[in-house]
Amino acid sequence: MNTLAYILLGILAREPLSGYDLARLLKKHFGPFWAISHTQIYPALAQLVEAGFTTYEIIEQQARRPDKKIYQITEAGQGALRAWVEAPTSPTVIRDEFLLKAYSLWVADPEHMQGIFREQIALHQERLFMHEQELEAKRTKYLAMSQGNSESLVMAELIFKYTISYEQNYVSWCNGVLHYLEQREEAHRVEEI
Amino acid sequence: MNTLAYILLGILAREPLSGYDLARLLKKHFGPFWAISHTQIYPALAQLVEAGFTTYEIIEQQARRPDKKIYQITEAGQGALRAWVEAPTSPTVIRDEFLLKAYSLWVADPEHMQGIFREQIALHQERLFMHEQELEAKRTKYLAMSQGNSESLVMAELIFKYTISYEQNYVSWCNGVLHYLEQREEAHRVEEI
């Protein structure tokens, strides 16, 4: 069982879903911080079934669509998920290609790089906006249901809070570099006169 | 040429180094945000030589140590590096396993999870401290050399600034979750009475 398998288990612990639905949910909620393609999901689900952590039932579809397989977590699966959550996590590596480019920024054209940084800022601001909207959506959903499993919703909220602060930090860093680049250009111009 | 090759080029553009030295420098400076093992570095360097982006000279070692290969960036290599830096970067995925565990936090034992979060906080605080120290070291190095390629040092500084703010953000988020867990425990205790 690898991380992907536990991600799927974590979602199935909230509600039973098909592989397709899992892919969609993952793209929407986890897209920017853990991209998973459907080609990974299907073998992983088969693995989970083989390990006895999930079962599935085939739903015959109307309108002659391909049959659905709805996956459900088993008790063994819940135990495995819990063990994974409680186990120590090895330190994360960020692996951000853009930061590495920034490290070699000095070899590139400064004016061009201002454009590149503006692009990145726009991208992360868009993500920020998206996450803020999703947080709002979760909040209203949370208020609507006064009973039930509210804790799982609180955790989803906390994840969005993290991604929001992450994107805010990213944008403000990019802005800092951009200001540096602009200032330097200014200084160069003064030198020339 | 993949990202790894350009990372190596980016370092070699600053100073010629051996594979072993590259591995050491990468571990020290890039460790927490782009881990690279030496087993990846050697084939990548061979690839760079084949592409004509680097050359190397063999340095015979005293004390009967294995011979060193010192790699140097070529003009073609500098061009390739620049093209990579100036090219648009596809959006980063964070891929943080701990966040995914947090998403499934509600299935685990709350008291145990407080311990897990305290561990993470300690880890990231340690990293934060490390980065702050390295930033200081870069600053003194930067002030010491009044001439030369100061811009590459400025960029290295900016990277450390990013990692520092990243870790600060991470720690403060973990603290938020921890407070939530503590509060919830408190509430449960009151309920019981």
Next chain:
DNA sequence: TAGCACATGTAACTTGTTACATGATTAG
């Protein structure tokens, strides 16, 4: 005398991405 620093590499394995494959329905 055990382990670490130096120095370079290969091979097997795991994980993730891209391309391919099928096939109906519905909206623009």
Next chain:
DNA sequence: CTAATCATGTAACAAGTTACATGTGCTA
């Protein structure tokens, strides 16, 4: 008529990790 949505999968490839391999000199 083209693209998107629904729905599941396989296969080839790229990237990254772990284990193995060699050999000396220094330190605890």
